[in-house]
Amino acid sequence: MAKVFSVWQEHADAKEDCNIMNNDPDDQPLSERKINDRSMILLLVGCLLLTPPLAGVFQLDTRILGIPFTGFYLFAVWAGLIAGAAALSRRIQKSVEWNDPEDAQDPQDMDSSQ
Amino acid sequence: MLSIDLLLGVCLGYVALLFALAFYVDRRARQGHAGWIQSPIVFTLSISVYCTSWTFYGAVGSAARNGLEFITIYLGPTLVFIGWWWLLRKLVRIGKVHRITSIADLISSRYGKSSSVAVLVTLMALLATTPYIALQLQSVTRSYQAIVGEVDVSLSAFVVAAGMALFTILFGTRNVDANERHHGVVAAIAVEAVVKLAALLAVGLFVVFGVAGGVGSVFENIDTEVIYGAGNIFDARWVTLTFLSATAIICLPRQFQVTVVENVDERHLATASWLFPLYLFGMCLFVMPIAIAGLKFLPQGANPDLYVLTLPLSLGREDLALLAFLGGFSSATSMVIVAAIAVSTMVSNHIVVPISLYLLHGRREVSGDVRKILLTSRRISIAAVLGLGFLYFQASGGSDALAAIGLIAFVGVAQFLPSLLGGIFWRGATRNGALAGLLTGFALWAYTLFLPSFGGSVILSADVLSSGLFGLAALRPQALFGLVGYDPLVHAVIWSVGLNTLVFMIVSTLSEASQLDRLQGALFVDVFRIRSHEATRFEPGQANAEDLFVLAQRILGTEPARKLFDSMAREQGLASGLPWPTDAMIVQLERVLAGNVGAASAHAMVVRIAGRGSISMTELIDIADETQRLMEASRELSNKSNELTKISNELRRANQQLRQLDLQKDEFLSQVSHELRTPMTSIRSFSEILLSPETVTEDEQHRFVSIIHEESQRLTRLLDEILDMSRLEAGILEMPLAQVEADSVIDAAIDTLDGLIRKKQVSIERQSNVDHVLVSANEDRMQQILINLISNSIKYNTSQQPVISIRSESSGDSLYIDVSDNGGGVKREEAAAIFDKFSRGHRSNLDHGAGLGLSISRAIARNMGGDLTLEFAADETSFFRLRLTRKEVPTEQNN
Structure with a gap:
């Protein structure tokens, strides 16, 4: 799996060379790599918060609004992740090159996909 | 009590509605009005085929038994969709470019279009899916049973299976091209997705607000152990379940079907990346309250797997119970339909077609004959898959063992993960690696999880389960090689997925990939970069x-x-x-x-x-080597830029040197004018005095004229030196070299200075250990250097009894002539500047030289192939060293 990861890393690094845009205001499209990185961060945060050992910290015997704490915690993190993904989704729509292979005949698409 | 007639009527009406919808949408799509059916929301809803009746009924059952653990089954897919949607996007792109029809097709296509890989994956998928389908049949019959009481279980299961087969065949095999989507099917399962979500939410809202009276009161008087499960809920099983569900959303054949094969637009994934997790969130929101309410209000022996249905029934809400039944029915049917399409496509493409082509070989080839075989085989496959599911249901007798089958199927399809991920991210993955990994994982899955799940009734006996194969304790299926202390599921995942990955990678690195394997690897890994239709392969x-x-x-x-x-x-x-x-x-x-x-x-x-x-x-x-080439190009670019930096640095250095030279030239000019100015001034002033002869005596006149004479001589000498200097520097001074006897030149120089030596009473010491050594030099110029050195030593000597020593010695092919005196020498701090033009040592007030002598001497020495340097002896006294080349003159060499 480590190898797979390193291959992915290599792939991502090679991609970086084609990266032309960087930190820009909210409405500007981000580079695809940045988007992927942000998604990865969301994934990492989710993994950290929802699996042990960190999740174990939140297994408490208290209650919030009558709801056992851990249950509340899990659903709250879940909702947070969905909100994060929804916020990112708008950017994804705008920024990622969604050229379908059918459109790939178009020379313009060919250039931008590089 | 709901009447059987009403229930059947609603059911049939619902099914008829689905048929009508599928038919209508299919026709619209055929006419080119796909419209809303191609929206991202429909796409997301179709992905929710993930939520089968195992979710609809089973999640509540699981929550009643193990507390919050059920949530892991939905957290895994959530994590994949929010954070790894671009993996799905890559799968979708590969699927479109290569016209992938199923997950078996994808894996086999990646590994050199290997049919053995395809068959293996197909069989594994079939084995993992059949019990799953049986589970759906069971849940439909049981829910039916729960409402109407005792029924013929087999008959109702058969009716359900046959109805689904009919639907799937009607709408799932209208065409054989994977890229012509099953719009009717997608529309039907999207509607079913809405129904099951609405049903679960309705029951949940009813339980929380209608029965319990608020969110907080649901959990009143409930032991946290019921909610958290016994002990630590965040244990190895929690992690394993999350991993498995994340894997399942990628690898389950039906998920692959809806996410990749039925996808019409990659962009839909962006919406699904948050909408699908939200859907799962909605499905899970009321699971725990329903489970708790079931535990509270239903009798002890009630089946928790049917709480969703029995709770509204027992509380007198038959309308809600009917909705819940439809929700469960929807979740079961949508799963069965999609799974049947996915698996039957695999079976017909990878097993039936190759066999029938082999059998047909040699017979007359008729237009459309393969197409007919395809359609027929796919229809039969669908019927067969559902038939298998039904038989499995019959054989297992509707036992509770089926409840565990969901997770067992997850572990089964998780075996695809290493080959799948390796295939699309790792060029080094080979067909042999994939085959070995799949077989290893498959075998371990069957041995440690699938077969033991029958509790010793199928293949593995109870004896083998408890004491291991051949009585070897190390081979106990649920404690393989002594790995004990883990939940059987965790144990199976560790062994099967772990060894699968390991074997896959080891064999891949050890085996050689075929050319087609390597080509497909490149096309898959770099699917976003390579213009695939340019990839030509045939001679x-x-x-x-x-x-x-x-x-x-x-x-x-x-x-x-x-x-x-x-x-x-x-x-x-x-x-x-x-x-x-x-x-x-x-x-x-x-x-x-x-x-x-x-x-x-x-x-x-x-x-x-x-x-x-x-x-x-x-x-x-x-x-x-596309990637390789890209990398090389970038490396080359960076090399070039390094080179450019180096060159520009050199240029900057050269520029600095030029500026310094320019500065030196200016300095030189100003010094020259200053040097010329001194004698000129005295000449001018004395001539002015001489111009008014009445004020000066004859004696004075004579003295003035001789001063003018001396000064003009000095001026001439200075100009000669400057001229010499510039010629030497420009390299245009003619200096023919000859074979010269060094000692005789030294003698000649001393002779020339004889007058001066006598006048200053200087004693000269000669030391020479080189008799008649020949050097390559110009005699006059060499003499000039020596005269300059010796006369300097005389002129600037402060000693009462001046002694000048001249030593000559030879070393290697060099001859050294050292000139030193006892008159103070040159200070070390002056050493660096002593050869500069117009530079004078600290003793220069003794005479008015121009300061060009040493500079010229050094230039001459260098022109003759030697050098003139200032050296310091061990006692810090300085001496000048003239080095000359001790070599034969070229003319003699030629002889």
Whole structure:
């Protein structure tokens, strides 16, 4: 799996060379790599918060609004992740090159996909 | 109590509605009005086929038994969709480019279109799916049973299975091309997705607000152990379940079908990345409250797996119970329909078609015959898959063992993960690696999880389960090699997925990939970079267009084949007739055929016509090394930029030198003018005095004239020196070299200075250990250097009894002449500047030299191939050292 990861890393690094845009205001499209990185961060945060050992910290015997704490915690993190993904989704729509292979005949698409 | 008639009526009405909807949508799509059916929301809803009746009923059951653990089954997919949607996007892109029909097709296509890989994956998928389908049949019959009381279980299960088979065959096999989507099916399962979510939410809201009276009161008087499960909930099982569910959303055949094969637009993934997790969130929100309410309000022995249904029933809400039944029915049917399509596609493409082609070989080839086989085999496969599910349901007797089957199936399909991820991210993955990994994982899954799940009734006896195969304790299926202390599921995942990955990677690195394997690897890994339709592979001139057309006709049917070939001919610029069988055309044709029969079969058939299908090596290198080339180009660029930096640094240095030289030149000019100015001034002032003869005596006149004479002589000398200097520096001073005896030159120099030596009473010490050594030099110029050195020593000597010593010694091919005196020498701090133009030592107030002597001497020495340096002896006294080359003159060498 480590190898797979390193291959992915290599792939991502090679991609970086084609990266032309960087930190820009909210409405500007981000580079695809940045988007992927942000998604990865969301994934990492989710993994950290929802699996042990960190999740174990939140297994408490208290209650919030009558709801056992851990249950509340899990659903709250879940909702947070969905909100994060929804916020990112708008950017994804705008920024990622969604050229379908059918459109790939178009020379313009060919250039931008590089 | 709901009447059977009402229930059946609603059920049939619902089914009829689904049929009508599917029919309507299919027709609309055919007419080109796909419209809303191609929206991202419908796409997301179709992904929710993930939530089967195992979710609808089973999640509440699981929550009643193990507390919050059920949530892991939905957290895994959530994590994949929010954070790894671009993996799905890559799968979708690969699926479109390569016309992938199923997950078996994808894996086999990646590994050199290997049919063995395809068959293996198909069998595994079939084995993992059949019990799952049985589970759906069971849940429908049980829910039916729960409402109407005792029924003929077998009959109702059979009716359900047959109805679903009918639906699937009607709407799932209208065409055989994977890229022509099943719009009717997608529409139906989207509606079912809404129904099941609405049903679960309705029951949940009813339980929380109608029965319990608020969110907080649901959990009142409930022990946290009920909610958290016994002990620590965040344990190894929690992690394993999350991992498994994340894997399942990628690897389950039905998920692959809806996410990749049925996808019409990659962009939909962006919406699904948050909408699908939200859907799961909604499905899970009321699971725990329903489970708690079930535990509270229902009798002790009630089946928790049916709480969703029995709770509203027992509380007198038959309308809600009916809705819940429809929700469960929807979740079961949508899963069965999609799974049947996915698995039957695999079975017919990878097992039935190759066999029937083998059997048909040699018979007359008729247009559309393969297409007919495909359609028939797919229909039969659907019926067979559902039949198998039904038989499995019958055989297992509707036992509770089925409840665990969901997770067992998850572990089964998780075996695809290493080959799948390795295939699309790792070029080094090979067919042998994939085969070995899949077989290892498959075997371990069967041995440690699948077979033991029958509790000793199938293949593995109870004896083997408890004491191991052949009585070997190390081979106990649920404690393999002594790995104890883990939940059986965790144990199975560790062994099967772990060893699967390991074997896959080891064998991949050890085995050699075939050319097609390597090519597909490059095309898959770099699917976003490579213009795939440019990837040509066949040696030209081997294929015959007529044969290819016949093949296309057999698979696609006459009319579609004609259309395809017409368009290809037009692309090649031909007005009519068949297209040329170029590489690109063959690849395109193979892709289209792959969309119908799968990559492996399509490849085999095209190869039979187009020859061995050998890959042109240059093409392979071109494509496989695309990344390599990109990297090299960037490395080259960075090298070039480094070079440029180096050059610009050199230029800057040269520029600095030039500036310094310019500065020196200015300094030199000002010094020269200053030096010239001194004698000129005295000449001018004395001549002015002489111009008024009445004020000066004759004596004075004579003295003044002689001063003017001396000063002009000094001026001439200075100008001569400057002239010499500039010639030397420009390298235009003629200096013919000859063979010169060094000692005689030294003697001559001393003789020349005899007058001065006598006048200053200087004693000269000569030391020479080189008798008659010849050096290469110009005699006059060498003498000039020596005179300059000796006269300096005399002129600037402060000693009462001046002694000058001249030593000559030879070392190697050099001759050294050292001139030193006892008159103070040169200070070390002056040493660096002593050879500069117009520089004078600290003793220069003793005489008025121009300061060019040493500078000129050094230039001459260097011109003769030697050097003049200032050295310091051990006692810090300084001396000048003239080095000359001790070599034969060229004329003698020639002789």
